[in-house]
Amino acid sequence: MSPLFQKIKNSIYNNIFSLFLFVFILNIFYTLLVSSLVPAHASFVSATCQWDCFWYKEIVSYNYSAVPRLYDTNRLAQADWSFFPLYPWVTQILTHFFHLSFESSGLIINLFLWPSVITLSYKDISKRIKSTNPILFSLFFLIYPFNIWYHSQYTESIYGFFLILLTIGSYNNNLLLSSLSSFFLSLSRPTGFITSCIIATLKAIQNIKKGLLSKSEILSDKNILCPLIIVTAGAGLALFILYLYHLTGDGLAFLHAERAWGKTGITSSFNVNYYRLHKGKIIFLIYFLMSLILLWKMRATKWRLNMLVTAGTLFLVCCSGLTSVERYIFSNPLVIEFLAFYAVQLGGKKRLFLFTLCAVLNMLAMGLWLHHSHILI
Numbered sequence: 001m002s003p004l005f006q007k008i009k010n011s012i013y014n015n016i017f018s019l020f021l022f023v024f025i026l027n028i029f030y031t032l033l034v035s036s037l038v039p040a041h042a043s044f045v046s047a048t049c050q051w052d053c054f055w056y057k058e059i060v061s062y063n064y065s066a067v068p069r070l071y072d073t074n075r076l077a078q079a080d081w082s083f084f085p086l087y088p089w090v091t092q093i094l095t096h097f098f099h100l101s102f103e104s105s106g107l108i109i110n111l112f113l114w115p116s117v118i119t120l121s122y123k124d125i126s127k128r129i130k131s132t133n134p135i136l137f138s139l140f141f142l143i144y145p146f147n148i149w150y151h152s153q154y155t156e157s158i159y160g161f162f163l164i165l166l167t168i169g170s171y172n173n174n175l176l177l178s179s180l181s182s183f184f185l186s187l188s189r190p191t192g193f194i195t196s197c198i199i200a201t202l203k204a205i206q207n208i209k210k211g212l213l214s215k216s217e218i219l220s221d222k223n224i225l226c227p228l229i230i231v232t233a234g235a236g237l238a239l240f241i242l243y244l245y246h247l248t249g250d251g252l253a254f255l256h257a258e259r260a261w262g263k264t265g266i267t268s269s270f271n272v273n274y275y276r277l278h279k280g281k282i283i284f285l286i287y288f289l290m291s292l293i294l295l296w297k298m299r300a301t302k303w304r305l306n307m308l309v310t311a312g313t314l315f316l317v318c319c320s321g322l323t324s325v326e327r328y329i330f331s332n333p334l335v336i337e338f339l340a341f342y343a344v345q346l347g348g349k350k351r352l353f354l355f356t357l358c359a360v361l362n363m364l365a366m367g368l369w370l371h372h373s374h375i376l377i
Contacts, residue, residue: 012134016123023115023138030142031111031151037367045103047370053153055080057102059088060095066247068257078261081244081253086187087155106153113157114150118142120164121337128171129302132344136351140340145361146330148369148377159188160333163195167305167334170203170229173222179232186236190254191316191328196233198312200226202305258320283376284322288314291329298338306334326377 011018035044049057058065059080068079087106094105118141122134141147149156162185169177182200185192204226245251291314298307310329317325329335343354365376 009135016119019122019134019138020115020119022135023118023142024112026138026142027111027115034151034363034366034370037363038370042370044370045101045107047372048107048152049103050152050369050372052083053103053106055083056088056091056106056153059083059085060092060102060105064244064247079253079257081248081257082190082255082261084155084187084189084192084254085240085243086184087158090158091153103153107151110150110153110157113161114147117150117157117160117164117333120161120168121333121340124164124168124171125337125341127168128305129341132341136344136355137337137340140343140355140358141336143355143359143362144336144339145358145365146326147336147362148365149327149331151366152369155189156327156331159185159192160331162188162192163309164333166196166199166229170199170225173225175225175228178225179228182229182233183236186233187240191313193233193237194312194316195309196229198308199305200229200233202308203229261321281323284325287326287330288318288322291325294329294335294338303338306338309334 008018012022031044038044038047064080064085068077069075070077072078087109091102091106091109094100094109095102098105100108118138121141122132122137125132125137150160162181166178166181166185168174169181182192182196185196204223207222207226240254241251244253247253250256291310295307295311295314298304298310310332313328313332314325317328343351343358346354368374368376
């Protein structure tokens, strides 16, 4: 290896900013590569805008609506209240200042945050679990088959960014970082508040086991951190609730709106036979079973935070139907970092085979997504 490449390698291994630049550049090349899969009649920006993207586009363009859609034959009685505001608000700011389309602004945000999520995940793993090869770890994220949501106008990047920041902040007992992360996490997605509570509760249990609840320690940063995370996460959720109450008169409209999608609770939404007997739905049952296996693999004590956050998310997914299980579980950065960590630990031939398989499946998934074929999701 030449001295220049050795110097670059050492910099990536020892400097977190160098790792971010490395991942950012790799992601640019990856984006250029997958853009070649776009149909001839479309652009990468337009091809990635599907499903929820159109809801976010309307929020950015017209803000939230005060009433459900009463004359829309395709989305009758549906409303945009289920889509939390952080991503559309940030996109709206970028769109306004740089005079870009929503599709371009939303994609730029995610293409910048995705390398940040990867870099922060490596930092989280290195501090909380064990150091590993940063180049291979990052490469796994980039070729991971379920990362299509990070290259579309979706909330995965902004949610994952604040989730990993909250994990790092709570581990390091950083009050400011943890409180800001939990606040924005709750504003980014409905699961954000529950996830923040799980992380705070786990931190409190760890403090109790370490005997940090003595009179001399009761007001320490480690103990104040836990209720602070829950309070700030609740503040983020309350902000959206107050906004919806002012707009519609129903502060919980984001829950009620989901009835139009048939999401009415765990007893009616989690019907195994429905997913087993329908040809187009059985894939979600397979993803659900894969999620259970994943949770079992995460049972080791050192992965408890990843497991509990994943389990809590899976429960919430089951409460609203399994159609989002692939996105909410397998696109979660805490799940990807678990898989990436063990992928890097494999022997040479096994690792090469796994990375090759992931790259092929990733190209397949991105190709299907860009051609608006949803047989895998």
